[in-house]
Amino acid sequence: MKINILLSVLLGVVSHVMAVSLTSSSVHVSTSTRISTVSTSSKVSSTSLKASSTSVISATSTASTTPYWLETIKHQGISAFNQNSSYQVFRNVKDFGAKGDGVTDDTAAIQNAMSAGGRCAPGTCAGSTTTPAIVYFPAGTYLISTAIINYYYTQIIGDPNNLPVLKPTQNFAGFGLIDGDQYGGNGLKFAATNVFYRQIRNLIFDLTGIPPSNGLTALHWPTAQATSLQNCVFKMNDSPGTQQQGIFIEDGSGGFMSDLVFYGGKNGVVFGNQQFTVRNLTFYNAVTAIDHIWDWSWTYQGLSVNNCSVGIDMSAGGTTGQSTGSVTVIDSTFTNTGIAILTAHNSTSQPPTGGSLILEKVSLVNTPIAVQGPTGKVLGGGTTTIGGWGQGHEYTPSGPVNFEKAFTPFSRPSSLTVSSKYYTRSKPQYQSLPLSSFISVRSAGAKGDGVTDDTAALNAVLNSAAGKSVVFFDAGTYKVTSTLLIPVGSKIVGESYSVIMGSGTFFSNINSPQPVVSVGTTGQSGIVEWSDMIVSTQGPTAGAILIQWNLVSPASTPSGMWDVHTRIGGFAGSNLQLAQCPTTPSSSTVNTNCIAAFMSMYIVPSASGLYLENVWLWTADHDIDDPNNTQVTIYTGRGLYCASTKGTIWMVGTAVEHHDLYQYQFANTKEVFAGLIQTETAYWQPNPKAGVVTPVVAGWNDPDFSTSCHGVNGTFAACAMGWGMRVVGSEDILIYGAGLYSFFNNYNVSCSNPVTPPGGNGAACQTRIFSIEGTTSKNINMYDLNTIGSISMITRDGNSLALYLDNVNAYQDTIALFKSG
Numbered sequence: 060m061k062i063n064i065l066l067s068v069l070l071g072v073v074s075h076v077m078a079v080s081l082t083s084s085s086v087h088v089s090t091s092t093r094i095s096t097v098s099t100s101s102k103v104s105s106t107s108l109k110a111s112s113t114s115v116i117s118a119t120s121t122a123s124t125t126p127y128w129l130e131t132i133k134h135q136g137i138s139a140f141n142q143n144s145s146y147q148v149f150r151n152v153k154d155f156g157a158k159g160d161g162v163t164d165d166t167a168a169i170q171n172a173m174s175a176g177g178r179c180a181p182g183t184c185a186g187s188t189t190t191p192a193i194v195y196f197p198a199g200t201y202l203i204s205t206a207i208i209n210y211y212y213t214q215i216i217g218d219p220n221n222l223p224v225l226k227p228t229q230n231f232a233g234f235g236l237i238d239g240d241q242y243g244g245n246g247l248k249f250a251a252t253n254v255f256y257r258q259i260r261n262l263i264f265d266l267t268g269i270p271p272s273n274g275l276t277a278l279h280w281p282t283a284q285a286t287s288l289q290n291c292v293f294k295m296n297d298s299p300g301t302q303q304q305g306i307f308i309e310d311g312s313g314g315f316m317s318d319l320v321f322y323g324g325k326n327g328v329v330f331g332n333q334q335f336t337v338r339n340l341t342f343y344n345a346v347t348a349i350d351h352i353w354d355w356s357w358t359y360q361g362l363s364v365n366n367c368s369v370g371i372d373m374s375a376g377g378t379t380g381q382s383t384g385s386v387t388v389i390d391s392t393f394t395n396t397g398i399a400i401l402t403a404h405n406s407t408s409q410p411p412t413g414g415s416l417i418l419e420k421v422s423l424v425n426t427p428i429a430v431q432g433p434t435g436k437v438l439g440g441g442t443t444t445i446g447g448w449g450q451g452h453e454y455t456p457s458g459p460v461n462f463e464k465a466f467t468p469f470s471r472p473s474s475l476t477v478s479s480k481y482y483t484r485s486k487p488q489y490q491s492l493p494l495s496s497f498i499s500v501r502s503a504g505a506k507g508d509g510v511t512d513d514t515a516a517l518n519a520v521l522n523s524a525a526g527k528s529v530v531f532f533d534a535g536t537y538k539v540t541s542t543l544l545i546p547v548g549s550k551i552v553g554e555s556y557s558v559i560m561g562s563g564t565f566f567s568n569i570n571s572p573q574p575v576v577s578v579g580t581t582g583q584s585g586i587v588e589w590s591d592m593i594v595s596t597q598g599p600t601a602g603a604i605l606i607q608w609n610l611v612s613p614a615s616t617p618s619g620m621w622d623v624h625t626r627i628g629g630f631a632g633s634n635l636q637l638a639q640c641p642t643t644p645s646s647s648t649v650n651t652n653c654i655a656a657f658m659s660m661y662i663v664p665s666a667s668g669l670y671l672e673n674v675w676l677w678t679a680d681h682d683i684d685d686p687n688n689t690q691v692t693i694y695t696g697r698g699l700y701c702a703s704t705k706g707t708i709w710m711v712g713t714a715v716e717h718h719d720l721y722q723y724q725f726a727n728t729k730e731v732f733a734g735l736i737q738t739e740t741a742y743w744q745p746n747p748k749a750g751v752v753t754p755v756v757a758g759w760n761d762p763d764f765s766t767s768c769h770g771v772n773g774t775f776a777a778c779a780m781g782w783g784m785r786v787v788g789s790e791d792i793l794i795y796g797a798g799l800y801s802f803f804n805n806y807n808v809s810c811s812n813p814v815t816p817p818g819g820n821g822a823a824c825q826t827r828i829f830s831i832e833g834t835t836s837k838n839i840n841m842y843d844l845n846t847i848g849s850i851s852m853i854t855r856d857g858n859s860l861a862l863y864l865d866n867v868n869a870y871q872d873t874i875a876l877f878k879s880g
């Protein structure tokens with residue numbers, strides 16, 4: 060989403076970063092004043108911690124003899140809507156001349172693999188869905204002398220059985236061995252909040268051959284939704300005075316990362332981005348493991364910090380202008396670390412809810428200070444486990460209470476945990492399977508050309524492969540004209556986000572909704588794994604339910620969806636682009652040809668046992684393939700509807716945007732873990748009001764704004780706008796970090812501009828955004844609830860419980876601790 064302009068106005072930190080970035084190839088922003096609050100003597104050395112880079116790295120990268128199937132499979136992926144019929148999706152850098160011998164400078168060869176075929180380059184292209192690519196690195200050591208400049212819609216993938224190594228030459232120049240968003244005269248060349256659909260996995264970034272005084276960055280990664288980093292190692296120098304850093308993010312609207320290991324460095328990572336979900340990051344021997352320069356909300360799960368001076372430094376901006384809004388840390392460990400958390404928050408710091416912090420089930424081992432505030436130790440450490448501790452605003456019926464204390468953590472349903480930690484499972488890469496275990500849908504007769512009706516071919520191959528082979532969707536757009544059934548036992552993996560596109564009259568009847576993809580049939584038991592794909596629609600498809608999840612899977616081995624997204628409109632081939640669906644803020648006419656979904660995802664009442672990781676359900680707000688990324692108006696009815704009566708659902712790093720009635724709806728469900736969740740209200744609302752395009756259907760538990768808004772006023776006509784999150788008759792919905800945003804009122808952004816003095820227009824795009832309904836709703840609990848543009852932050856049975864003006868943060872409004880009872 061586009062909110063960069065406002066951000067740069069607001070955030071001095073970011074402009075500082077940008078200024079530094081423009082003049083230096085070795086950016087680091089941690090101010091020495093903050094670092095110097097930590098004495099080096101707090102670096103506790105321990106023989107029990109054996110973390111020398113060499114020993115752990117060699118364990119990580121132990122060579123396996125299994126050839127990686129993705130390297131050896133026949134490469135026949137296509138880009139259906141690229142005019143160039145020979146456009147190549149899969150690019151092995153060795154086919155472009157890279158040697159990977161640790162001696163040859165491979166920069167030009169790798170960059171050619173990235174750019175060949177007229178791809179979307181930073182500076183000349185805002186975005187494109189027609190030039191996807193996998194830039195593949197076989198095992199080897201790749202020496203580079205300048206940054207690999209990342210293009211739009213790129214997956215950079217290494218051999219997981221023998222991680223390739225990227226190494227800089229001594230005279231390396233560039234911001235990051237991989238520069239995910241290059242700087243130009245006007246700042247970042249790609250608008251960071253519009254950088255979607257990219258990944259990096261299975262790589263070692265090795266800076267250790269470079270002098271520690273050279274503050275090289277391994278990866279520059281300003282990025283937005285539907286992006287991920289997985290299974291990478293960052294090796295940095297850990298000599299005294301080291302200036303190196305692993306990942307640098309200063310802007311964007313993320314995002315997800317997992318399974319990363321960092322050694323050494325001044326900063327393991329520098330993080331500044333609206334929101335992110337981060338899982339299983341391990342740091343050894345950094346000065347500061349995580350340096351937060353700003354955020355609205357980040358959720359850390361399974362963090363492991365070892366032998367660092369500071370774990371998370373969230374003190375940027377100081378007590379008078381904290382730029383880190385909120386941080387949630389769960390199921391994490393700090394070992395032999397001087398200070399686990401460094402914060403500028405205290406009872407009088409500004410903004411009032413800046414520096415909101417939640418720690419739940421955080422273990423300390425030989426870590427003397429858990430939380431250090433602006434005037435000294437706030438929470439002692441040692442070797443202990445913090446059940447629940449936090450700071451910020453706590454919701455109480457009589458108004459917000461500013462707290463900084465231990466609290467009773469959420470009670471975790473045992474179905475969601477393993478050894479009392481929340482269950483997690485990384486995206487499968489099937490790297491131990493031989494090539495013979497895979498079946499290509501193109502080899503099986505599907506075309507993926509966006510024109511041919513692939514319904515029958517796909518249903519046939521899915522049916523024959525279930526329980527036997529992994530189904531490989533070669534890159535392409537697979538048009539289907541009736542439901543695609545994913546049978547029990549299926550394992551499905553895409554290539555550069557292969558697209559399934561529902562098209563035609565079967566999906567066009569709003570009164571008879573039909574799934575585009577149905578996972579299992581109602582009541583069926585079994586397991587499905589699905590990764591790296593997109594489900595879409597084409598043209599008017601008011602009756603499409605893009606993904607319907609029917610399966611009953613065990614809590615111990617749930618089904619999973621990783622990096623599977625919905626994308627509705629705003630891309631080449633959708634017939635829902637700028638030409639067909641321009642914005643119409645001054646007209647009240649609805650173009651029914653732009654109604655393109657009934658619902659993004661439906662988890663049916665009988666389904667249970669589902670793990671979602673990095674899933675973004677997006678109704679387009681702009682046309683990615685338009686040279687100016689111009690806004691479009693696409694209408695979709697409902698976002699993610701979870702109606703599972705047994706629940707047992709994990710939502711790790713999910714986001715739902717721009718649907719009419721709601722983004723998330725939980726009805727008659729229970730036992731849901733969700734963190735972080737992120738939503739945006741449709742920019743066109745309330746023109747027309749929510750429920751006008753999407754007639755309310757009682758059987759779907761729809762919210763009825765025509766009755767619920769009766770007598771409710773906003774600064775604008777702003778009540779009948781989609782809920783960010785709505786909970787009806789549900790129990791144990793446990794939210795670990797939320798960003799519910801409403802930036803526009805009929806495309807006018809001034810309503811979310813917090814620079815407007817408090818009491819003025821600020822935060823008044825819509826009246827309410829999060830609703831809990833029904834006497835049977837209980838334990839609807841939330842850490843770090845962040846809202847933007849909504850007057851009321853929480854509504855219970857129509858009554859507002861919390862107002863934004865009482866919980867003001869830097870840009871957003873934050874309640875650190877909310878329990879519904």
Ligand SMILES: *[C@@H]1O[C@H](CO)[C@@H](O)[C@H](O)[C@H]1NC(C)=O
Nearest residue numbers: 143144145146147175176177
């Ligand atoms: C079409 O794609 C092929 C393969 O990537 C490439 O060699 C060729 O240059 C492309 N043609 C154009 C006009 O971009």
Ligand SMILES: *[C@@H]1O[C@H](CO)[C@@H](O)[C@H](O)[C@H]1NC(C)=O
Nearest residue numbers: 290291318319320339483485
């Ligand atoms: C965490 O990441 C490491 C490195 O990729 C991996 O070996 C380990 O299995 C992961 N742990 C979890 C709990 O996912």
Ligand SMILES: *[C@@H]1O[C@H](CO)[C@@H](O)[C@H](O)[C@H]1NC(C)=O
Nearest residue numbers: 104105108110111297344366
């Ligand atoms: C702790 O980190 C320092 C660098 O900061 C390193 O010199 C030392 O060897 C590390 N200790 C252990 C036990 O790894």
Ligand SMILES: *[C@@H]1O[C@H](CO)[C@@H](O)[C@H](O)[C@H]1NC(C)=O
Nearest residue numbers: 378404405406407408433434
């Ligand atoms: C908060 O920290 C600031 C900066 O150290 C200090 O001036 C102020 O007195 C502190 N407030 C309280 C209530 O301790």
Ligand SMILES: *[C@@H]1O[C@H](CO)[C@@H](O)[C@H](O)[C@H]1NC(C)=O
Nearest residue numbers: 185637684685686687688689
């Ligand atoms: C993009 O915007 C510029 C500046 O407003 C305009 O001149 C140009 O015509 C636009 N391009 C397209 C393809 O709309």
Ligand SMILES: *[C@@H]1O[C@H](CO)[C@@H](O)[C@H](O)[C@H]1NC(C)=O
Nearest residue numbers: 768769770771772773774778
């Ligand atoms: C809504 O606004 C009208 C007109 O300003 C006012 O009379 C009414 O009391 C308001 N209702 C509520 C619930 O605030």
Ligand SMILES: *[C@@H]1O[C@H](CO)[C@@H](O)[C@H](O)[C@H]1NC(C)=O
Nearest residue numbers: 775804806807808809810820
């Ligand atoms: C947007 O809203 C503001 C505040 O109400 C108003 O001053 C401004 O004129 C509006 N802009 C447009 C283009 O309507």
